[in-house]
Amino acid sequence: MTALDPAVDSLARARRQFAWTSTAERVADAVREEVVEGRLLPGARLPEQRLCTALGVSRNTVREAMSQLVAERVLMREPHRGVFVARPDREAVRDVYRARRLIEPAAVRAGEAADDTRVAAVRRAVDEGRDAAENGRWDDLASANQHFHRALVALAGSPRLDQQMALLLAEMRLVFHRMPGVREFHEPYLTQNARICALLEAGERDAAADAVAEYLRAAEEHLLRDYPS
Missing domain, CATH: 1.20.120.530 (GntR ligand-binding domain-like)
Structure with a gap:
């Protein structure tokens, strides 16, 4: 079990909310809530495919949601490494x-x-x-x-x-x-x-x-x- 597993399990449970009307904004809300509740920690890497599988959405939807959260300063993108939970200064x-x-x-x-x-x-x-x-x-x-x-x-x-x-x-x-x-x-x-x-x-x-x-x-x-x- 990794440090990311509780958050991924919680996101999988949140998948029921999306049904057939899944949007990047709803994905962003779900990931943000994992941060608010303390299940996603600063510096944690968010692999796209795990989020796609947990939430039952496309890679493009996850990428759009991640871009929104980067703009909100909840996540940060590191070139050639991926997307990580931010570390506020x-x-x-x-x-x-x-x-x-x-x-x-x-x-x-x-x-x-x-x-x-x-x-x-x-x-x-x-x-x-x-x-x-x-x-x-x-x-x-x-x-x-x-x-x-x-x-x-x-x-x-x-x-x-x-x-x-x-x-x-x-x-x-x-x-x-x-x-x-x-x-x-x-x-x-x-x-x-x-x-x-x-x-x-x-x-x-x-x-x-x-x-x-x-x-x-x-x-x-x-x-x-x-x-x-």
Whole structure:
């Protein structure tokens, strides 16, 4: 078994979504989700034929999807070697946080779809993170944190923002893989996630948005302090 096998198996399960309407964009979404969920790691090589077989699509479709993900900085293409999962540098970290500071607090403060159902999704992500931490499942804790921030942006009710957040979360997961410890980075933020969720449940959206902005500022500082050059 190789490091790539769990991601390929997951992609094969995602194949059911494509049916007869498979497109490069759907393939790109499926591969990006493997990055977000931490099953594709920085530096992993993505052989075209394995992806074609797993997803049941043509080589041209896979190539088009890979080109899209290279443009998104989720993958990188190396001449004569192939396509690899990207390794974000320090400037990429800074730029991702620039975007997140614009998107996440605004979605919390002014999101038009912040109803009980979407706030409940934020609470589920908090509970998911607590359960993962209590059982020592640190990679699952990292995934739960991704789900928390995705749920915050979903409060806006905008498919375009949801898509943009998917791109940012894919880059963030690659950033997290380069940090010295998953537990050490993510566990301290569980309390802040719960606080933000409680403010949302109480209808205190301005306070929740301010807390998200401060959270992101502190997280960026934390990352850059320990991030490899």
